[in-house]
Each structure stands twice: as structure tokens, then as C-alpha cells.
Amino acid sequence: MALYPLPIARWAVAAVVVVFFVVLPLVLHEYYLSIINLVSIAVIGALGLNILVGYTGQISVGHGAFMSVGAYTAANLAVRMGAPWPVNLLAGGLMAALIGAIVGIPSLRIKGLYLAIATLAGQLIIEWTINHVTFISGGVQASIEVPRPEVFGLRVASQRQMYFFLLVFVVLAVVGTMNLVRSRIGRAFVAIRDQDIAAEIIGINIFRYKLLAFAISSFYAGVTGVLYTYYLGVANYEQFQINVSIDYLAMIIIGGLGSVLGSIFGAAFVTLLPILIRWTMEAFGGYLFSDAAILNIIPNMRLILFGALIILFLIVEPEGLNRLWRNVRSYFRVWPFAY
Amino acid sequence: MFDWQFFALLMSNGVLIGLMYALIALGFVLVYKATDAINFAQGEFVMIAGFVVVAFLFTYKTSLWIAVAVGLLAMIAFGFGLERAVLRKLIGRPIIAVVMATIGLAAILRGVGPLTWGADTKNLALPISDEPIILGPLFIPPIQILGAAVSLAFLGIFGWFFLKSRKGIAMRAVADNQQVAMAMGINVERYFALAWAMTGIVSALGGVIWGSLLGVDVHLSLVGFKVFPVVILGGLDSIPGAIVGGLIVGIVENVAAGYIDPYVGGGTKDFAPYVLMIAALMVRPYGIFGKRIIERV
Numbered sequence: 001m002a003l004y005p006l007p008i009a010r011w012a013v014a015a016v017v018v019v020f021f022v023v024l025p026l027v028l029h030e031y032y033l034s035i036i037n038l039v040s041i042a043v044i045g046a047l048g049l050n051i052l053v054g055y056t057g058q059i060s061v062g063h064g065a066f067m068s069v070g071a072y073t074a075a076n077l078a079v080r081m082g083a084p085w086p087v088n089l090l091a092g093g094l095m096a097a098l099i100g101a102i103v104g105i106p107s108l109r110i111k112g113l114y115l116a117i118a119t120l121a122g123q124l125i126i127e128w129t130i131n132h133v134t135f136i137s138g139g140v141q142a143s144i145e146v147p148r149p150e151v152f153g154l155r156v157a158s159q160r161q162m163y164f165f166l167l168v169f170v171v172l173a174v175v176g177t178m179n180l181v182r183s184r185i186g187r188a189f190v191a192i193r194d195q196d197i198a199a200e201i202i203g204i205n206i207f208r209y210k211l212l213a214f215a216i217s218s219f220y221a222g223v224t225g226v227l228y229t230y231y232l233g234v235a236n237y238e239q240f241q242i243n244v245s246i247d248y249l250a251m252i253i254i255g256g257l258g259s260v261l262g263s264i265f266g267a268a269f270v271t272l273l274p275i276l277i278r279w280t281m282e283a284f285g286g287y288l289f290s291d292a293a294i295l296n297i298i299p300n301m302r303l304i305l306f307g308a309l310i311i312l313f314l315i316v317e318p319e320g321l322n323r324l325w326r327n328v329r330s331y332f333r334v335w336p337f338a339y
Numbered sequence: 340m341f342d343w344q345f346f347a348l349l350m351s352n353g354v355l356i357g358l359m360y361a362l363i364a365l366g367f368v369l370v371y372k373a374t375d376a377i378n379f380a381q382g383e384f385v386m387i388a389g390f391v392v393v394a395f396l397f398t399y400k401t402s403l404w405i406a407v408a409v410g411l412l413a414m415i416a417f418g419f420g421l422e423r424a425v426l427r428k429l430i431g432r433p434i435i436a437v438v439m440a441t442i443g444l445a446a447i448l449r450g451v452g453p454l455t456w457g458a459d460t461k462n463l464a465l466p467i468s469d470e471p472i473i474l475g476p477l478f479i480p481p482i483q484i485l486g487a488a489v490s491l492a493f494l495g496i497f498g499w500f501f502l503k504s505r506k507g508i509a510m511r512a513v514a515d516n517q518q519v520a521m522a523m524g525i526n527v528e529r530y531f532a533l534a535w536a537m538t539g540i541v542s543a544l545g546g547v548i549w550g551s552l553l554g555v556d557v558h559l560s561l562v563g564f565k566v567f568p569v570v571i572l573g574g575l576d577s578i579p580g581a582i583v584g585g586l587i588v589g590i591v592e593n594v595a596a597g598y599i600d601p602y603v604g605g606g607t608k609d610f611a612p613y614v615l616m617i618a619a620l621m622v623r624p625y626g627i628f629g630k631r632i633i634e635r636v
Contacts, residue, residue: 026407057433109621112435124564124613125610132603132606139634296457304446304447304450307442308447309443310446311440314429
């Protein structure tokens with residue numbers, strides 16, 4: 001499978017790179033860049049979860065907890081040892097990969113519903129451990145402040161600097177995932193998803209590849225946790241609770257299971273949705289509701305739209321936004337002929 | 340020196356709370372037994388039922404019996420509607436689709452509850468006294484006895500329903516093999532809807548009892564997290580399993596909280612059942628009474 005199926009794809013990719021590396025940071029205000037930064041972080045996490053759920057067909061309701069493992073590993077290293085950010089990032093990812101693989105061990109015996117429940121248990125147990133073991137959580141309200149990362153002696157402090165910092169990792173994650181899924185490993189994942197018994201017969205070691213899928217996916221999650229910690233400047237377990245795991249599952253379902261582009265669409269959509277709701281309510285809500293009512297409406301509206309979108313996509317378009325995008329693209333590719 | 344009085348108190352509390360967990364777990368088991376669907380929104384069902392009952396009690400000033408009756412009817416209608424609108428369309432899709440649909444449903448309900456009826460905690464007072472009954476070393480709040488009694492009664496009723504009644508037997512046939520059931524002239528879809536409506540009944544009762552114990556707000560849905568350890572321990576498709584699993588979880592969490600909480604500063608109640616559940620998943624994933632069919636990989 002070639003990376004560029006059509007010649008025009010090269011130009012499209014070049015244009016996207018120029019837009020994201022040159023045009024956007026030049027024209028956008030810091031506030032909008034901070035929103036894009038949130039999307040960037042979500043994209044990395046969604047790609048990781050999609051490797052596990054979309055490509056390998058395993059389910060995890062514990063990705064929020066894997067992120068917190070990465071976040072606290074990095075925060076502890078940064079504060080106690082004064083380690084530089086690349087070490088923290090790698091250590092956070094690897095620690096999350098280790099914990100993820102351990103939580104994934106039940107996937108060797110059980111699947112589907114049981115695996116969902118086992119990873120849910122993983123989420124709750126990790127959350128509890130971080131919250132109650134002061135060695136990890138650092139005591140007061142289980143949050144640890146981390147210093148800003150320094151790149152070549154330059155502190156990444158403003159949102160604009162953070163934008164470039166995160167964008168590098170988004171590119172690494174996107175290219176890495178694209179290459180992973182067309183390698184031997186990625187094909188083994190897809191084989192396990194489609195028919196695990198057949199995969200075993202053609203010589204795929206299911207034991208190894210399932211754990212590998214959990215480890216790679218959790219590595220992405222750990223890196224997401226570390227980056228989010230650097231973005232916020234503080235590691236806090238409340239940022240990684242069960243609702244985060246569900247947010248990420250929603251991203252890949254709305255975006256499209258088993259698709260790199262879908263993960264990006266989904267991450268952007270789910271991150272922007274609450275912001276759009278807030279803007280809309282702040283702009284027009286005043287005409288209809290009191291201020292107190294708006295404060296109640298915004299978070300609840302987000303939950304309702306969220307759940308409704310998950311169900312809607314599951315029923316109407318199981319392949320998600322990615323499929324809608326492909327439909328639009330193929331419509332224009334053969335235009336003006338319908339077939 | 341082992342404090343027997345303290346231990347007995349923890350045990351009695353665990354047994355009663357455990358039976359109340361069993362009631363909620365029953366809702367999960369009913370749906371799984373008949374339709375093979377996993378309801379991740381069980382706690383939210385309970386919460387929304389609590390909200391409906393409270394709304395009728397306070398906003399429309401009806402008597403408690405009418406409020407509970409309305410809650411029951413609303414949840415039955417909700418169960419039917421849900422099956423019709425969402426779950427029927429997901430038949431034959433991979434298991435993750437149903438799991439995600441119920442997770443989405445949970446999010447909707449958690450939003451709808453506080454949006455419609457306000458985010459503050461509402462007090463659902465039942466006409467029974469708050470004075471604990473003192474039996475030797477034991478202090479037992481009457482609400483827990485009522486909860487345990489309702490729970491046992493409904494477990495008994497549904498047990499009888501599945502073993503003896505015509506509809507119950509048909510439902511077991513549907514659970515066992517949908518195609519054969521269809522060939523025997525059983526309207527499979529109708530029994531799916533019936534299963535969801537029965538879950539609605541159980542959730543409405545759970546909403547009244549848990550709501551009066553904890554107060555009705557969005558946190559009432561957290562009770563749903565206790566369902567998974569209960570059903571995994573007892574067996575996903577077993578009604579006696581729901582009782583036994585409920586008792587185990589109730590006792591373990593109370594005893595663990597009583598002895599471990601002082602050292603770790605709380606939270607053992609939510610933690611211990613899941614550790615136990617992981618152990619059970621490793622050793623006996625189909626549970627104590629569950630059917631032994633589990634897809635091995």
C-alpha cells in the first residue's frame with residue numbers, strides 16, 4: 001500500500017504542511033492556537049486508541065488512566081530528578097506502555113464485553129492508586145507542577161511556541177501510525193481484528209501481537225498525557241478520569257474506526273464541540289436563558305450532544321467522518337460523471 | 340484483639356447493601372440474558388428514574404405512590420422506546436457497537452437529568468423512620484432493610500418468571516438461540532423489548548431506593564459502577580448470580596473499607612470490588628453461576 005495513492009496526494013500533503021507550519025501560526029491569534037494545541041494533543045491520543053480499537057479490534061475503556069500514568073511519570077522525573085523533557089516524554093510513554101500491556105493481559109483470555117470491563121477496572125484501579133499513593137501523586141490534591149520544556153535552550157512558554165512543539169509530535173504520530181499499519185505488525189493487527197483464529201493459523205503469534213497493540217496504543221496515550229501535562233504546566237489526575245477515556249472512544253467512533261485521517265477528524269470534532277457550544281451559548285443564550293441557567297446548560301448540553309452523536313454515527317455511519325470525507329472526495333474525483 | 344462487634348456491623352451492613360446492589364445488577368442481567376446486549380448505562384437508568392420520581396413528588400406535589408407508579412411507567416416506556424430506536428438497529432453489529440451505544444446513552448442521560456431537573460441534590464424521603472434499628476451490636480437503618488426486602492422480592496419474582504411462566508421460558512429460548520426461537524414462532528423482537536422494559540421496572544425501583552439512600556443528583560449514576568463486579572462475580576446471565584455477586588461485593592467492600600480505609604485515607608469501597616473482579620476474570624470469567632460459554636482466544 002503506497003503512502004500516496006494518487007499524484008495529487010503529494011501536493012495536497014505539501015499544502016497541508018505549509019498551512020499548518022507557516023500560514024496558521026502567522027495569522028491566528030494565540031487563543032485560537034491554544035485551541036489547536038488541544039486538538040493536537042487529542043490527535044495523538046486518538047491515533048493511539050485507534051491502533052488498539054480500530055486496527056486490532058480490542059477495546060479499552062482505560063486510556064484516560066494510561067495517560068495519567070505517562071503524566072505522573074514525567075512529572076515525577078521532572079521534579080525529583082530534574083530530567084529534561086525528552087527523557088520525561090520517553091519515560092512517560094514507556095511506563096504507560098508497560099502498564100497498558102499489563103492491563104491488556106486479560107485480552108489474551110477474554111474479549112469483547114469482558115475486556116471492556118477489565119479495562120474499566122484498570123482505569124478505576126490506576127486512578128485510585130495515583131490518588132492514594134502520595135509517592136506518586138505528590139501530596140496536595142494529587143497535582144504536581146512541572147517546569148516548561150526547553151528546546152535548544154529556548155523555553156516553550158507561549159501558546160505559539162507550544163504550537164510548534166506539539167505539531168512536531170503530531171507529525172511524528174501521524175507518519176508513525178501510517179507506517180505502522182502498513183508494516184508487518186499493522187497487517188498482523190488487522191488480521192487479528194478480522195478473524196483471530198485465521199490469524200493464528202497463518203502464523204501470527206496472537207499473544208505477542210495483542211500485547212504489542214496494547215503497549216503501542218498505551219505508549220501513544222502516555223505521550224499524550226506527558227504533552228498535556230506540559231501544556232497545562234501541571235499533572236493532575238482529574239484531567240484523566242473515566243470521562244476522558246470515553247471522550248477518546250467517541251473521537252475514534254465519530255472520526256472512523258481503523259483510519260488515520262478519521263482519528264484526526266474525530267479528535268478535532270470532539271475537542272471543538274464543547275468550545276462551539278460555549279461560544280454559541282455565550283453569543284445567543286443570553287436572549288433565552290438567565291446566566292445561571294447557561295452555566296447549567298453548557299456542560300449538560302455537551303454531554304447530550306456527545307452521546308447523541310456517538311449513537312447517531314453508530315447507527316447511520318459506522319465508518320464515521322472519514323467515510324463522509326471519502327464520499328465527498330470521490331464525488332469530486334469523478335465529477336461531472338456519477339460513476 | 341479482634342473486635343467482633345465491629346466485624347458483625349460491617350458484615351450486616353455489607354449484606355444489606357449487597358442485596359441492594361443485586362437489585363441493580365438484576366437490571367443488567369435481565370437484558371444480557373435475553374438480548375446479549377451489555378448495558379453500560381445501568382447506573383444512569385437508576386439516576387433518571389430517581390429524577391422522575393422526585394420531579395413528581397416535588398414539582399407536581401403528588402403522593403409518593405403516584406410518583407413511584409409514574410416512575411415505573413416512564414421507565415417501562417423508556418425501555419421499550421430505547422430498544423426500538425437504538426438497540427434494534429444494532430442487532431448483528433460487533434459487540435463494541437452496543438457497548439459504545441450504551442456509553443453514549445449514559446452520557447445523554449447524565450446530561451438530560453440535571454438539565455431538566457436542576458443540578459442540586461434532591462431529597463427523596465420515604466415514609467419510614469430514620470432511626471436505626473438496634474439489634475444487639477448492629478445498627479441497621481430501616482431504608483436498607485426495605486431495600487433488601489424489595490430486592491429479594493423482585494429477584495424472587497423474576498426467578499419465577501424465567502423458570503415457570505410461558506413468557507419467561509420463551510425469553511430463555513430467545514437468549515439461547517435466536518434463530519431456533521424464531522423458527523418456533525417466538526416473536527424475538529417483542530421479547531427484546533420486553534427485556535428492556537423489565538430492566539426499566541428494576542431501574543425505577545432501584546432509583547427510588549438508592550435515591551432515598553443517597554439523594555437524587557447526577558452522582559446517583561455512580562451506583563452503576565458497582566454493577567460490573569457484581570455481575571462478573573455472579574455470572575452475567577444468572578439471577579441467583581446477581582444475589583450472590585451482590586452479597587460478595589457488599590461484604591467485601593464494607594469489610595475492606597472498615598479495615599483498610601484508616602490506613603489509606605478512604606476510597607477502598609470503590610477499589611476493592613474491582614480488584615476482586617480482576618481476580619475473578621482471570622480465574623473464572625463466566626462467574627459463579629454463569630454459562631460456561633466464553634469465547635477463548
